[in-house]
Amino acid sequence: MAQFTLDVNGKTHRVDADPDMPLLYALKNDIGLNNPQFGCGLAQCGACTVHLDGQPIRSCITPVSSIGNAKVVTLSGLGTPEKPHPLQTAYVEEQVTQCGYCINGWIMTAAAFLRDKKNPTEAEIKTALEGLKCRCGTHMNILRAVKRAATMMG
Amino acid sequence: MTTHQKPQSLSRRAVLMGGGAVVVSVGAPISLNTVLGVRSAYAQGAKPPLVPEQLSSYIAVGSDGAVSAFFGKMDMGQGLYVSIGQIVAEELDVPFKAVTVFMADTRTSVNQGGASGSTGIQTGGRQMRVAAAEARRVLLDMAAEKLALPADQLTVADGVVHAKSDASKKASYAELIGGRYFNVQLDWNKQIGNALYAPGKAKPKDVKDYKIVGQPIKRSDIAPKVFCQEPFVTDVKVPGMVHARMIRPPVAGATPVSIDEGSIRNIPGARVVREGDFLAVVADKEWDAVKAHSALKVQWSDAKPPFPSQDALYDHIRKAPVRKAVDEKPVGNVTEAFKTAARVIEAEYEWPFQSHACMGPACAVVEIKDGRVTCHTGSQKPHFVRDGLARTLDVLPANVDGIWVVGPGSYGRNDADDCAHDAAVLAKLTGKPVRLQYTREQGTGWDPKGPASIHKARAALDASNKVVAYDFLSKGFSRIDVQTNGSRPEDTLAGHFRGAALKVNDNFGVPAESYLFDNKRTAWETIAQFLERGSPLRGAHLRDPVGPQIHFASESFMDEVAHAIGADPVEFRIRYLKDPRDIAVIKAAAEKAGWQTRISPQKQSGNTVSGRGIAYSQRNGTTCAIVAEVDVDRRSGKIWARKFTVAHDCGLIVNPDGLQHTIEGNIIQGISRTLWEEVKFDNKSVTSVDWLTYPILDITEAPQTIDCVYINRPDRPATGAGEPSIRPVAAAIANAVFDATGVRMRRVPFSPDRVKGALA
Numbered sequence: 001m002a003q004f005t006l007d008v009n010g011k012t013h014r015v016d017a018d019p020d021m022p023l024l025y026a027l028k029n030d031i032g033l034n035n036p037q038f039g040c041g042l043a044q045c046g047a048c049t050v051h052l053d054g055q056p057i058r059s060c061i062t063p064v065s066s067i068g069n070a071k072v073v074t075l076s077g078l079g080t081p082e083k084p085h086p087l088q089t090a091y092v093e094e095q096v097t098q099c100g101y102c103i104n105g106w107i108m109t110a111a112a113f114l115r116d117k118k119n120p121t122e123a124e125i126k127t128a129l130e131g132l133k134c135r136c137g138t139h140m141n142i143l144r145a146v147k148r149a150a151t152m153m154g
Numbered sequence: 155m156t157t158h159q160k161p162q163s164l165s166r167r168a169v170l171m172g173g174g175a176v177v178v179s180v181g182a183p184i185s186l187n188t189v190l191g192v193r194s195a196y197a198q199g200a201k202p203p204l205v206p207e208q209l210s211s212y213i214a215v216g217s218d219g220a221v222s223a224f225f226g227k228m229d230m231g232q233g234l235y236v237s238i239g240q241i242v243a244e245e246l247d248v249p250f251k252a253v254t255v256f257m258a259d260t261r262t263s264v265n266q267g268g269a270s271g272s273t274g275i276q277t278g279g280r281q282m283r284v285a286a287a288e289a290r291r292v293l294l295d296m297a298a299e300k301l302a303l304p305a306d307q308l309t310v311a312d313g314v315v316h317a318k319s320d321a322s323k324k325a326s327y328a329e330l331i332g333g334r335y336f337n338v339q340l341d342w343n344k345q346i347g348n349a350l351y352a353p354g355k356a357k358p359k360d361v362k363d364y365k366i367v368g369q370p371i372k373r374s375d376i377a378p379k380v381f382c383q384e385p386f387v388t389d390v391k392v393p394g395m396v397h398a399r400m401i402r403p404p405v406a407g408a409t410p411v412s413i414d415e416g417s418i419r420n421i422p423g424a425r426v427v428r429e430g431d432f433l434a435v436v437a438d439k440e441w442d443a444v445k446a447h448s449a450l451k452v453q454w455s456d457a458k459p460p461f462p463s464q465d466a467l468y469d470h471i472r473k474a475p476v477r478k479a480v481d482e483k484p485v486g487n488v489t490e491a492f493k494t495a496a497r498v499i500e501a502e503y504e505w506p507f508q509s510h511a512c513m514g515p516a517c518a519v520v521e522i523k524d525g526r527v528t529c530h531t532g533s534q535k536p537h538f539v540r541d542g543l544a545r546t547l548d549v550l551p552a553n554v555d556g557i558w559v560v561g562p563g564s565y566g567r568n569d570a571d572d573c574a575h576d577a578a579v580l581a582k583l584t585g586k587p588v589r590l591q592y593t594r595e596q597g598t599g600w601d602p603k604g605p606a607s608i609h610k611a612r613a614a615l616d617a618s619n620k621v622v623a624y625d626f627l628s629k630g631f632s633r634i635d636v637q638t639n640g641s642r643p644e645d646t647l648a649g650h651f652r653g654a655a656l657k658v659n660d661n662f663g664v665p666a667e668s669y670l671f672d673n674k675r676t677a678w679e680t681i682a683q684f685l686e687r688g689s690p691l692r693g694a695h696l697r698d699p700v701g702p703q704i705h706f707a708s709e710s711f712m713d714e715v716a717h718a719i720g721a722d723p724v725e726f727r728i729r730y731l732k733d734p735r736d737i738a739v740i741k742a743a744a745e746k747a748g749w750q751t752r753i754s755p756q757k758q759s760g761n762t763v764s765g766r767g768i769a770y771s772q773r774n775g776t777t778c779a780i781v782a783e784v785d786v787d788r789r790s791g792k793i794w795a796r797k798f799t800v801a802h803d804c805g806l807i808v809n810p811d812g813l814q815h816t817i818e819g820n821i822i823q824g825i826s827r828t829l830w831e832e833v834k835f836d837n838k839s840v841t842s843v844d845w846l847t848y849p850i851l852d853i854t855e856a857p858q859t860i861d862c863v864y865i866n867r868p869d870r871p872a873t874g875a876g877e878p879s880i881r882p883v884a885a886a887i888a889n890a891v892f893d894a895t896g897v898r899m900r901r902v903p904f905s906p907d908r909v910k911g912a913l914a
Contacts, residue, residue, distance in 0.1 A: 001422075021441040029440055034389045035382040037562070039514045040594040041444075044845040047513060047562075076382035088380040095372055095811070098231030098819055100379035101386060101513040101562035126854045133845060135513045135563045136231055137822030139856040141815065 004064050006031070009077030019065035024048045026064050027074060035075045036104040045133040046105020050074045056109045075104050078111060086152040087111055090145040098136030105132040110146045114153050122147070196292045197334040206264045206352050207342035209292070210335040212285035213242070219313050219328035221246060221253045223286070226266025226350070227278040228258035228534055230564045232819065232876060233373045233812035234274040240808055241279050244366040245286035245358055246293075247310035248327070258558035260540045267348035268535030269564060270638065271774065272874025275808055277348045279872060285340070288354025292338055297325045346537075361806060361868045368868075370811035387532040387559040388517045388591060395519065395587035396423075397440040398580050399447035400647075401433040402600055405838040407685050408457035417451035426450065427583050431688075432651040434580055436588065447593065459837035460685040468504045468901075471608050471629055474681035478632075478660035486673030491623035495614035499718045501711055503611070504901040505630075505703035507833035508604040510696055511848050514562030515597025516573035520580070521587035522547070527554040529578060532561020533570040538639035542571070543578045546643045565697040565823070569601040571640030575648035595843040600647070602694030603833055605631035607662070609707030611714075614673075619719040621730065623673035626665060626708055632680040633700050634659040635693040650688040658682075663700045665708035666772040666881075668733040690840040691833070698877035701773065702827055702884050706902060709769035709885030713754070713892065722751045723768050723889060735803050735867075739779040740770050742801035742863045747781035754889070755896040761788050764796075767889025769882035775873030776804040780821075782886035786894045791910030794855060795825045795887055800879055801863040805870035817879045818860050824883025826851035832903050 006013045006023075008031055015030045022041075027033045027050070036059055039047030043058035050059045051073040079085035087107045090096075097103055106129065113128040114120070120128070125146050134142065202210045214222040223242045229235045235255040243250045256262050266278050290310065297315035298305040301323050309318050316324035326332075340352035361367075378384035403409065409431045418424045423438040424446035435446040462470050492498065519530040520543075527547060533539045533556075540556035547554075561570055569592060577590040592600070607630025614623035636645040637659060643649030644656050662678035683689055716726035724744045731737050743749075747766070755765065763786050770779035783797040798821050807813055830849045834842045842848035888899045897912045 018441060018445075025439075025441045025444075028389070032391075033382065034385050037386065037388060037514055038591065039562070040844055042594060042844055045513065074382070075380070079381070081377065081381050084381070088377075091380045092377045095233075095376055095815060097376050097379055098815075099513065099560060099563045100231065100376070100384070103380060107380065126856070129853050132853065133513060133850065134853075135511060135565075135823075135850065137819040137826065137851075138815075139822050139851070139853050140818045140860055142853065143856065 002065065004067065006067060006072060007069070008072045009074060015064065017064050019063060021064050022060050023050070023062045023064050023067060023072070024059040027059060033074055033076060037101055039101070039133070045102070046109065046131070047102055049105045049108040051108055051112065054112060056112050075107055078107065085111060086149040087114070087145065090148040090152065094141050094145040094148060096138055096141040096145045098138055102132070102134045106134070106142055110149065114146070114150055119154055120150055196296055196336060196338055197331045198337040199334050202335055202337050204264060206346065206350055207340050209285060209288055209338035209340055209354065211264050212282060213289040214335060215327045215331050217328060217333035219252065219326055219332055221248055223253055223255045223282060224263040225255050225257045225278065225282060226263040226268070226537060227274050228269050228558045230269050230534060230876070232816040233809065236371050236373055236812055237275050237808040238279055238282050240366045240369065240371060241283050242286040244364055245283055246290050246313070248313040250366050250371065252313060258536050260537050260554070260556040264350065265346040265537035266350050268533070268537060268639070270348050270535065272876035272878065273348045274874070274876065275872045276774070276874045279808065281351055283358050284353035284356070287356040287358040288338065288340065289336060291354065291356035292336060293327055293330050296330045300325050300330065367808050369809070371809055372811055385559065387519070387530055387561045388514065390519045390530040390559055390589070392519055392521050392587040395521070395589050396436045396438055396584060397443040398427070398434050398436045398577070398588050398590040399443050399593065400576055400590070400596065401435065401447065401450060401452060402596060403454055405454065405457045405459055406690055407460050407688065408454040410452050411455050412453045414451040418446040418449050421446045421449065427580055429579065429583060430652055432579060432648060434576070436580065436584055460689070461691065461835050461837045463837060464835055467506070467606055468608055471606065471681060476629070476679040477658070477682055479677065479679045481675060481677040482664045484675050485671070486623070488623050488625050488673045488675040491673035492612070492614045492625070494616070495622065496617040497615040499613045499615065499715050501611050501714050501900060503609040503707035503710060505607050505706060506902060507606045507691055508696055508827055508831045509598050509833050509842060509848055510563070510565050510568035510601045511598045511850065512563035512568055515592035515594055516569035517561065517589070517591040518570070518574040518577040519587065519589045520574070520577040522581045525553055527578065528557065529555065529574050530557050530559050531570055531574040532559065532564065533574055533640060534564045535571070535639040538641035539571060539574045541641040542575060542643065542646065546575050546578055546648060547582055566695040566699065567602050567636065567638050569597055572647045574640060575643065575646040579648050579652070598848050599840040599843040600690045602636050602692050604696030605633050605693035605700065607631070607700070607703050609704065611707060611711035613711070613715045615719065621671050621715060624669065624671040626676045627679065628662055628664070628704055628707070629679040629681065630662060631683055631693040632660045632662065633693050633695060634661045635683045638695045647688060656686055663704055665704055667708065667770070668736050668772070669730045670732055671730065691835065697823065698773070698880045701877065701881040702824065705769065705771045705881045706884035706888065709771065709882055710888045710898070710900070713767065713889040714898065717754055720753055722753060724749055725751060727768070727770065735777050736770065736772070738865060739777050739801040739803050740768065742865060743779040743781045743799050744768065746801065746861055746863050747783070747799035749781060754893040756893060758894070762786065763788060763894040765890040765892065765894025767886050767891070767893055769885035769889060771878070771881045773874065773878035773881055775871070776802070776875065776878040778802050778878045778882060780879065780882045780886040782883070782890040784887060784890040784894060786891060786909065788895070788913055791906035791908070791913065793829055793887070793891060793904055793909060795829065795857055797859045798857055799861045799863070801865060802875065802879055803865040803867060804873045804875045804878065805867050806872040807864060807866045808872050810864060813864060813875055814862055816875050817862055820877065820879040821860050821883060822851060822856065824880040825857070825887065828884040828887050828902055828904060830903050830905060
C-alpha cells in the first residue's frame, strides 16, 4: 500500500492503494465516481477511458502509481448540464445511447480528437474512433453526434 | 418530464407524497368504511396490496397531480418508457410531461414479464393502456359525484375534469385523488409475465382521438448518462459490502478438489468462499478481489473434456440424436409432392454459437438484512430474479426485492441472472452485502449462448418452375437449455454448481413468413447439450432467439430458388405471398432502395464488387423487409455492408423517434452477428473470452446509410419492434453477397477469411 495524490476533475484526492491498482478502481471506489466503467480490464473496449493531461487513456490498465501529477479528467469532468461539452450536447440531441455503458470511450476519445482536428471528414472520424466498442449498435447515432459536435466546435 | 427514476430514490410513498406536498392520509390506514362515507370507495390512503388485480398497482396520482405509472417491464435503452408514458398520458388526458414511469422494481410493480420478446408495448403497453383508461373512468366518476353532474356530461383536459357545457365547473385529478391510492378491482386474467392482462370497465380511447401516442418524443435518460448522474448497476454501493469474483473451472465440468488458501494469504482481506462446487473469492477492496481471483490456486478434478473440436461442431449437430422434434403447421403432403418434382433445389446452412458479449460483464449487489433480501440487478426480468432468489435462499418471495438498475447491455437471457444468484449465495455465505462483478473472460466465455444450428431446406419444382413443395428443417441446440428468466435455480450457474436438480428444456422455432406453397413443412429438432451442468455453451435466449439463424437459412433459400428458376428475388417472393402487409413491406423496401428487377448475380469485374439482396420476415404481428447493399473486396474477403433500406410495419406506431433508433440498433447488431460473431471453443472450454477472440462490428465498418420506411397502421394494435428487424439482416447480406460475387455464403459469420476462401 502507498499513498497517492490524484488530481481528478480539478479536485485533489488522496488515495491509499496498491501501486499496481489500475486508476479505474481509484476513480470508482476510492473517489466514488459513477463513471468510467469496467468493460474488459484489457484496454480493448474503451468503457474506462479518461483523459490524462488531455490525452485519452484506458484507466483499466493504467497503474495508479503511474499518474503522478498528471491531471485526470473523466466524463463528469468534461462538462456539466449547465456548461456541457459539445459532445455531451450532441449526444443528447442525437439520442445516441442505448444502455450507455460504452459512452466514456466514445466521448472522451472524440473530445480529444475534435479538440485537435477541426472539420474532420467522416472517414477521419471513423478512424479516430476505431477499436472502441458499442454492443447495442448505436454506431449511426455516434457518427451523427460526433459530426454535430464537430460543427459546434468548428 | 416523463422520465424513469433511479430506484435508489424511490418508494411508493415518496411518489405519492409528490415531493413533500400536502398529502391526504398517506401512511395511516383508513378503514374502508371511512372511505365509503365519501362514496369514494375508489380512493384510499393506505397502500392497497401490490397485486395484478389492483388499479393502484399501475397508476397513482400525486398530491400535485403528477401521474406515476408503475411498469413491470424495463427499457433496454430503446426508449420504451417514453412510449409507456405516452400511452398513459393519452388515456388519462394529462400532459405527457406529467407522467413518470417507474420500471422493473418488485417494490413498485407487478410482474409484467420484464423485457421479453419485444412485448414492451405489445403486451406491457396494452396493460398500461387499460389501467390508465380505467383510472380516467374512475376519476370522471369521482368528479361526477363532486360536481353533482352525470359523468357523461364531463370531459377531461390536462388532468382537469370539467363540465362540457361549463368549463368553470371543474375538479382536478389532484383534488379528486391526489396523494391517495386508487382502490379499484381490475378483471385480472390470472396470468403473470407477458400474458398479464387486467382491464377495468373503461373502454380505452379510439385511436383517431390520439394526440400524444404517435408523436416523436425523445428520451430524457440520455442527459443523466452523459453527465454521469445515472448510476449503473456497477455503481451501486451498499455500506459494508465486500467485493467478489467467481472462480470458474478451466475445463468445463471440472470441480474443485482442493484449494490452496495460502495462495491468496498475502492479499489483504481476501478469502475463499465455497459451498460444494460453488467457488469464489471475496475481499474488502475490489482490486484485492481481482488479485485474489488471479492468484488463487485450485486443484481441479480430472474432468473429461466435454466439447468436440470447433471444426466438428456442425457434424456433431448433424449426427446427434434428436431429443425433440416438432413439425409446426404442416400444409398438404410434402413427401408425396417431392415424388412428383421435376427438379429439386436443396441447400444447407450453418449458424454458430453466439455470445451476448455485453459491453461489461454482469454485476449484482445483494444485501441480506433483517430478513430482507435486496438485489440490485441488471437482469431484464427482476421479478423473476426475485422468485429465483427466494428459491435459491429458501425464503419467501415477499421477503425479496428485485430492483433493476441499468446494466451493461441487455439482449436476452445474458449473464445478469446468473450474477444475481451468485451474489445472493455469496451474501448468504459471507453474512455481508456482496457486490459481484464477473470478469471479461466470464462475461463472454460463460454467458448463456445463442444456440448453434444447421438448417436444411428443399424445394420441389414442377416442369413449369412452380414451387410445389417446400421443406425446411432446423436442427440445433435448444434455445432454452436454461430458461429465459432466472426464476429457477436449475437455470443458473449457482444452481448448477450447488447441485440443483436439472430439467431438460427443448425449444427452437420455424420461419415466420406467409409463403403460400401447396405443400409445406417447417420443422425443428433439438439435441442434447454437450454438458448438462455448468456448461459455458448452454443455449439460451439471445436477441430474437433463433430468429436470425432460421431466417438466414429460409430467406437465403428463397433467393436460391429464385436464382434456380431465373426469377428476380423481389418478384419471386411476391409471387408466393398473399398477405398484403408482407407484400407492402417488400414493395416499400424495394422501391425506396431503387431496386432494379433482374436476376442475380450481376456480372462485374475488378477487385471491389457490389450487390444488393432482399429478405423479409414476420415476428409476432410485426413484418419487416430489408434491402442490403454490400461491397465485397475480393482480395481481402472483407464485406462492407454499406446500405440498408428497412420497411417496417409494427401496426400502430407509438413513438417514431424511438422506433428509428430501435431499428438502427437491430441492423447494426445484425450486421455484427452476420459478419463477425462466432463463439470459439476447444474441447475443454470456450476460448472466445474477450474482444479479440470475439470480435464485433467496428465503427470503421458501420454502414453509410440506414434508410427506414415506417408503415404506420393505426387500425392495428402496436406490436413489437425490439427484435423483428434483426431477423432478416443476415439473409439480406448473404443475398447481396451472392448478387455481387455469384458465391453463396451458407455459414455464418462471413469473416474475411471465410469469404476469401469461398471466392477462391
